[in-house]
């Protein structure tokens with residue numbers, strides 16, 4: 001099939017590359033000329049394990065193309081995915097102006113039937129607006145369908161998630177659109193593609209017996225599934241963080257509580273890791289957008305407000321924990337390990353590290369920081385207000401305490417004796433519960449963590 005993906009951010013680029021790997025002809029479009037020039041020469045704008053090899057491979061095999069020209073992509077392709085950003089406005093609503101703009105340009109270029117698919121996360125009812133925009137802007141008599149196909153991939157494991165999803169959701173108004181979308185996903189539904197994370201390559205294999213559920217709904221339900229899923233996951237994290245705070249007062253251990261809860265298959269063990277709270281480009285934005293669209297439709301979804309409040313509080317409580325550990329923060333130097341909002345990505349959007357570091361800087365502390373891949377991106381947030389170090393040991397040197405913000409594997413495997421010997425004081429404040437308190441005590445650390 002011939003597939004266009006408009007917007008080459010995390011979602012668009014990963015989707016485009018994976019569709020190409022499934023054997024389709026894919027044109028990726030972006031209005032950022034520099035990004036497109038870089039992609040054409042094999043330079044990838046983001047850090048995502050395995051993505052660079054797949055871009056180069058599929059470009060060389062002529063299944064993956066890059067352009068800034070929407071009309072060219074629309075002319076050639078049957079299915080057009082829109083994956084441009086939907087960032088939050090100051091009100092919490094999603095900014096849908098990029099979607100509208102792209103929908104208009106797609107409509108103006110259409111001369112025959114196309115399916116236009118919302119891939120970006122959008123509030124319920126966006127499909128109706130996109131349909132109206134296209135109807136007003138396309139030539140009369142040109143048929144089209146608008147569909148919704150939310151993406152559930154996680155940064156850091158995006159390719160694996162795209163090729164082996166728990167489910168594929170499509171919201172459609174016609175069988176024709178559903179069939180075309182089923183065609184796009186056929187190898188994934190049949191599980192004849194999978195991703196080997198160690199070798200970072202896609203494995204092609206005979207169709208497996210089990211099929212990935214392909215759920216066909218109406219457009220509004222599909223849009224809602226994305227917001228409701230992400231908000232539920234965010235709720236799960238805020239819930240366990242609230243339990244963690246309770247554990248600290250009650251003398252319980254949140255890791256043990258989460259394990260005990262997670263063994264109940266109705267609850268499940270995933271997304272019960274207590275810490276400094278969730279960040280990233282999706283959860284904060286999607287929970288706010290869900291709350292706002294809900295208000296707009298006439299329902300006060302206060303539960304979501306509380307999810308956001310707990311998440312914000314979690315960062316504040318962490319700063320308080322740092323203060324409690326240090327007594328005085330002013331003029332202290334902190335070794336911050338990890339800046340990205342989670343491991344295996346260089347994404348800093350809504351990263352808890354930003355709030356925590358800013359709060360400590362305001363108190364007069366100095367920050368030495370290290371992240372395996374997010375240092376360049378972090379410079380956009382912190383500029384020269386912090387010192388960027390070459391590795392964790394360099395970071396710890398002459399610092400008064402370690403603060404761990406992101407649970408990169410590299411940090412879990414550190415030589416802790418060496419870290420201990422480099423610090424002025426043996427204080428370790430762990431925002432992600434990466435270590436056993438008893439082990440850290442044995443090594444001589446004053447170890448602080450979350451809910452234990």
Ligand code: UDX
Nearest residue numbers: 007008009010011030031032083084085086098120121
């Ligand atoms: C995407 C979705 O847009 C978002 O709704 C979802 O919740 C998460 O995934 P992401 O892929 O992370 O976000 O977005 P971003 O990295 O901002 O990429 C968007 C791309 O669209 C950028 O490359 C930008 O240059 C491009 N773009 C934006 C266009 O090509 N045209 C526009 O008009 C606007």
Ligand code: UDX
Nearest residue numbers: 151152153154155271272273277278279280282341342
């Ligand atoms: C999320 C969703 O998981 C994905 O389905 C959706 O399409 C996009 O948004 P992503 O933001 O890439 O993916 O990362 P995710 O792994 O979900 O983590 C989000 C945040 O929650 C991170 O800051 C992470 O540290 C935090 N988190 C996650 C916790 O604090 N505890 C947990 O148990 C799990």
